[in-house]
Amino acid sequence: MAIILRLDRVMADRKMSLGELSERVGISNVNLSKIKTGKISAIRFSTLNAICSALDCQPGDILEYRREETEEK
Template sequence: MIVVRLDRVLADRKMALGELAEKVGISNVNLSNLKTGKAKAIRFSTLDAICKALDCQPADILEYEENLD
Protein backbone atom coordinates (compact mmCIF):
# COMPACT_ATOMS: atom_id res chain seq x y z
CA MET A 1 0.00 0.00 0.00
CA ILE A 2 1.08 3.58 -0.59
CA VAL A 3 1.62 5.68 2.55
CA VAL A 4 1.58 9.48 2.36
CA ARG A 5 4.32 11.16 4.43
CA LEU A 6 3.32 14.72 3.64
CA ASP A 7 3.02 15.62 7.32
CA ARG A 8 6.67 14.70 7.90
CA VAL A 9 7.89 16.82 4.98
CA LEU A 10 5.73 19.75 6.07
CA ALA A 11 7.18 19.53 9.59
CA ASP A 12 10.73 19.37 8.22
CA ARG A 13 10.06 22.51 6.16
CA LYS A 14 8.19 24.20 9.04
CA MET A 15 5.30 24.87 6.69
CA ALA A 16 1.61 24.84 7.55
CA LEU A 17 -0.90 22.89 5.47
CA GLY A 18 -2.73 26.10 4.57
CA GLU A 19 0.45 27.71 3.28
CA LEU A 20 1.17 24.69 1.07
CA ALA A 21 -2.42 24.65 -0.20
CA GLU A 22 -2.07 28.30 -1.20
CA LYS A 23 1.26 27.71 -2.98
CA VAL A 24 -0.03 24.64 -4.80
CA GLY A 25 -3.43 26.11 -5.65
CA ILE A 26 -5.65 23.40 -4.16
CA SER A 27 -8.09 23.51 -1.29
CA ASN A 28 -7.13 22.80 2.32
CA VAL A 29 -9.70 19.98 2.33
CA ASN A 30 -8.17 18.21 -0.68
CA LEU A 31 -4.67 18.62 0.69
CA SER A 32 -5.81 17.40 4.11
CA ASN A 33 -7.38 14.33 2.47
CA LEU A 34 -4.07 13.59 0.80
CA LYS A 35 -2.13 14.15 4.03
CA THR A 36 -4.35 11.80 6.04
CA GLY A 37 -4.34 9.07 3.39
CA LYS A 38 -8.03 9.48 2.54
CA ALA A 39 -7.34 10.44 -1.09
CA LYS A 40 -7.52 7.60 -3.58
CA ALA A 41 -5.51 9.33 -6.31
CA ILE A 42 -3.26 12.30 -6.99
CA ARG A 43 -2.66 14.05 -10.28
CA PHE A 44 0.92 14.27 -11.46
CA SER A 45 0.47 18.02 -11.86
CA THR A 46 -0.52 18.28 -8.19
CA LEU A 47 2.40 16.10 -7.12
CA ASP A 48 4.69 18.24 -9.25
CA ALA A 49 3.40 21.44 -7.62
CA ILE A 50 3.76 19.96 -4.11
CA CYS A 51 7.33 18.84 -4.80
CA LYS A 52 8.18 22.25 -6.23
CA ALA A 53 6.69 24.08 -3.22
CA LEU A 54 8.43 21.79 -0.71
CA ASP A 55 11.67 21.39 -2.69
CA CYS A 56 11.47 17.62 -2.43
CA GLN A 57 11.17 14.44 -4.48
CA PRO A 58 7.96 12.35 -4.82
CA ALA A 59 9.67 9.60 -2.79
CA ASP A 60 9.92 12.04 0.13
CA ILE A 61 6.12 12.21 0.21
CA LEU A 62 5.00 8.76 -0.99
CA GLU A 63 6.25 5.43 0.35
CA TYR A 64 5.33 1.86 -0.48
CA GLU A 65 4.67 -0.53 2.39
CA GLU A 66 3.81 -4.14 1.76
CA ASN A 67 0.37 -5.01 3.04
CA LEU A 68 0.78 -8.04 5.30
CA ASP A 69 -2.92 -8.89 5.58
Protein backbone atom coordinates (compact mmCIF):
# COMPACT_ATOMS: atom_id res chain seq x y z
CA MET A 1 0.00 0.00 0.00
CA ALA A 2 1.22 3.48 -0.81
CA ILE A 3 0.01 5.05 2.46
CA ILE A 4 2.29 4.54 5.46
CA LEU A 5 1.10 5.19 9.01
CA ARG A 6 3.60 6.90 11.31
CA LEU A 7 1.46 6.97 14.46
CA ASP A 8 4.06 5.01 16.43
CA ARG A 9 6.72 7.62 15.66
CA VAL A 10 4.50 10.56 16.66
CA MET A 11 3.46 8.78 19.87
CA ALA A 12 7.12 8.15 20.74
CA ASP A 13 7.99 11.80 20.05
CA ARG A 14 5.20 12.87 22.42
CA LYS A 15 6.09 10.14 24.96
CA MET A 16 2.49 8.96 24.95
CA SER A 17 1.49 5.36 25.57
CA LEU A 18 -1.12 3.45 23.64
CA GLY A 19 -3.35 3.35 26.72
CA GLU A 20 -3.13 7.08 27.31
CA LEU A 21 -3.87 7.90 23.67
CA SER A 22 -6.73 5.40 23.67
CA GLU A 23 -8.32 7.16 26.65
CA ARG A 24 -7.89 10.61 25.11
CA VAL A 25 -9.24 9.59 21.71
CA GLY A 26 -12.04 7.38 23.01
CA ILE A 27 -11.31 4.24 21.00
CA SER A 28 -10.23 0.81 22.20
CA ASN A 29 -6.59 -0.19 22.60
CA VAL A 30 -7.14 -2.93 20.02
CA ASN A 31 -8.43 -0.56 17.34
CA LEU A 32 -5.75 2.02 18.09
CA SER A 33 -3.11 -0.71 17.93
CA LYS A 34 -4.37 -1.69 14.46
CA ILE A 35 -4.00 1.92 13.34
CA LYS A 36 -0.54 2.11 14.89
CA THR A 37 0.66 -1.04 13.11
CA GLY A 38 -0.96 -0.16 9.79
CA LYS A 39 -3.34 -3.12 9.82
CA ILE A 40 -6.29 -1.04 8.65
CA SER A 41 -7.67 -0.17 5.24
CA ALA A 42 -9.56 2.97 6.28
CA ILE A 43 -9.74 5.55 9.05
CA ARG A 44 -12.61 7.89 9.84
CA PHE A 45 -11.89 11.59 9.72
CA SER A 46 -13.40 11.92 13.20
CA THR A 47 -10.86 9.40 14.51
CA LEU A 48 -8.00 11.11 12.69
CA ASN A 49 -9.18 14.44 14.07
CA ALA A 50 -9.26 13.07 17.64
CA ILE A 51 -5.78 11.54 17.28
CA CYS A 52 -4.33 14.78 15.90
CA SER A 53 -5.97 16.76 18.69
CA ALA A 54 -4.63 14.43 21.39
CA LEU A 55 -1.11 14.40 19.92
CA ASP A 56 -1.12 18.08 18.87
CA CYS A 57 -0.04 17.18 15.35
CA GLN A 58 -1.12 17.44 11.72
CA PRO A 59 -2.54 14.52 9.68
CA GLY A 60 0.61 14.69 7.56
CA ASP A 61 2.66 13.85 10.65
CA ILE A 62 0.80 10.52 10.89
CA LEU A 63 0.17 9.69 7.22
CA GLU A 64 2.83 9.42 4.54
CA TYR A 65 2.36 8.70 0.84
CA ARG A 66 4.97 6.70 -1.02
CA ARG A 67 4.60 6.14 -4.72
CA GLU A 68 4.57 2.43 -5.53
CA GLU A 69 7.19 1.37 -7.98
CA THR A 70 5.77 -0.36 -11.03
CA GLU A 71 7.71 -2.84 -13.07
CA GLU A 72 8.54 -1.73 -16.59
CA LYS A 73 8.52 -4.36 -19.33
